[in-house]
Amino acid sequence: MTTPRTLSLSVLAAATAVVTMAGPALACPPGGDDETRTSEPAVQQDVVSHQIRSVPLPPSAAVKGVRLAATLPDAKGAISLGFLTYGHRTVMYVSGTFGLKTYDVTDPAAPKALGALSMPGMWETEDTEADPRRKLVFMARDPRAFGGNTHTGESGIYIVSLADPAKPVQQAYEKVPAGHTTSCVDGCRYLWTGGPARADWMPADWGGRPVWVTDVQDPRRPRTFPQPIELGRDDGKTDYVHDIQVDATGVTWASGAGGVRGYWTQGRHWDPVRRTTRVARAWDPVPYAGGGVSETAAPSRFMHNSFRPVGSTADEAPGHGDLVYITEEAFNPGCADDGRLVIASLRGSYDGEGWRSTPEEPFRLRTVGTWSVAGQEGSRTDTDDCSAHYFDVHHDLLAQSFYTQGTRLLDVRDPAHPKQVAYYRPADAMSWAPYWHAGYLYVADNNRGIDILRPEVH
Incomplete structure (x- = not known):
């Protein structure tokens, strides 16, 4: 097994030609790349114990098929959340522009x-994953954090212990050349x-x-x-x-500009690119399937995130492994051409075509179905902010x-017609x-905090 070496940004930078041209447009609003502040953030632990009361639904809301059970307005700035179990107790962690917050749910x-x-x-x-x-x-620390920018800002990963969920403790910080998202692979042995x-x-x-790969088997180092x-x-x-x-079979899916590609990160598998059977590693993965998405389905071809249902649990969507659900994120004038949900077939991509x-x-993967919020019941007509984002x-x-x-x-029993x-x-x-x-x-609503909904559809 190859032992990973600690990355030296100065060495890597010296080996790479420095250029001054700006990067491509940002994938996730709001904010610009050029705001700069030199001070580092004050990271401190806060302990709170009060119960958050629910907030009534605003009368101007458009609602169908759900009811609002509770709202957490103190989580304003929320971007992501997840759940951890402690015996019979369930804890939600929420990340956002404020840092990290925890709740007993x-x-x-x-x-x-x-x-x-x-x-x-x-x-x-x-x-944010756990x-x-x-x-x-x-x-993940994006280079735009704490007043930085994508041109020169620092990026990396904070590792936070929730051994006591009421007392989050930062265990380590690792500088990494990337930092918009960081995700577990191989059971969180690597990121x-x-x-x-x-x-x-x-x-x-x-x-x-x-993608840069980080070994977190020793979370303090x-x-x-x-x-x-x-x-x-x-x-x-x-x-x-x-x-x-990572899907239920262990295939790791990377979404971004140019489409979606899946990899094995452990075990022995046929490598359709190298044309040999070999051992997959997190830092040397074996290609599995995937590729670009048709420009007619997603004109920007910037695929924000994806999910491959494999039919292994009762919670899975239809598909049984040959379909991949993908978000296109794009912001164009008018709603009609903004990012949409794309459902594509992986058939024809298992021999390294991507x-x-x-x-x-x-x-290009074959498109099975698409869905856009433009013109749908309950939609606003006074905004251009109609791009698709994360789904579950x-x-x-x-x-x-x-977004707005x-x-x-969506009922996806017929993937061709969500x-x-x-x-x-x-x-x-x-x-x-x-x-x-x-x-x-x-x-997770960046303006409102956390809204907890009770769906009334089945």
């Missing part, structure tokens, strides 16, 4: 605030960290940052491999990897965030990501 409709790790100025902590066994939370736009010192022909992976993903061009998801794609001979699937219901267009519930069956759109919505838990839908 053993009663899912009556959360109680527990503690916080204050990190004012964090950006954006999308898709190790359920070691009770560790991994928070894959990607995005955002390229830094000035990175190769000029990169469209964005690929994380070690990052010096060489990135998931290169050449955009028809041969190295580009922005935005999000990582790794051989070029502009001259492009490979439970049985045959897919819940998806659409709120949270939408159908809206419920929605929740407060007038002040900035829906970032929904999460199913214990029959409820928890919505």
Whole structure:
């Protein structure tokens, strides 16, 4: 087994030509790249014990098929959340521009605030994940955090212990060349960290940052491999990897500019690119399937996140392994051309086609179905902010965030024709990501905090 070496940014930077041209447009609003502040954040532990009371639904909200069970307005700035179990107790962790907060949600409709790790100025902590066994939370530091920018800002990973969920404790911080999202692979023994736009010192022909792998088997001494992976993903061009998801079979899916590609990160597998059977490692994964998404389905081809249902549990969506659900994130004038949900087939991509794609001979996954919030019941007509964002699937219901267009519930029993069956759109919505838990839908809303919804559709 190769032992990872600690990454030296100065060495890596010196070996790479420094360029001054700006990176590509940001994938996730709001904010600009050029605001700079030199001071580091004051990271401190806060302990709170009061119970948060629910807030009535604003009268101007557009709602169908759900009811509001509770709201956590003290979590304003929320971007992501997740759940950890402690015996019979369930704890929710929430990350956002404030840092990290924890709540007891053993009663899912009556959360109680527990503690916080204050990190004012964090950006954006999308898709924050945790190790359920070691009770560790991994928070990505985007280079725009604390007043930085994508050209020169520092990025990395904070490792936070929730051994006592009322007292979050930072165990380590690791500088990494990427930092928009960081995700567990191989049971959280390793992290894959990607995005955002390229830094000035990175190769000029990169469209964005690929993936760096960090060994977190010793969480107090994380070690990052010096060489990135998931290169050449955009028809041969190295580009922005935005999000990582691991399906129930252990295949790790990388979404970003140029499409979605899946990898084995452990075990022996046939490598369709190298044309040999070999052992997959987190830092040397074996290609599995995937590729670009058709421009007619997703004109921007910036695929924000994905999910492959494999039919292994009762909570899985239809598909049984050959379908992949993908979010396109794009912001264009008018709603009609903004990012949408794409359901694509993986058939025809299992022989490495997505790794051989070029502009001259492009490979694209076959589109099965698409869905856009534009013109749908419950939608606002006075905003251009209609892009799709994170989603979560439970049985045959897919819940998806659409920023100011709120949270939408889609029936995906017929993947070729997703159908809206419920929605929740407060007038002040900035829906970032929904999460199913214990029959409820928890919505991380950057304006409102956390809204806890009780769906009334099945």
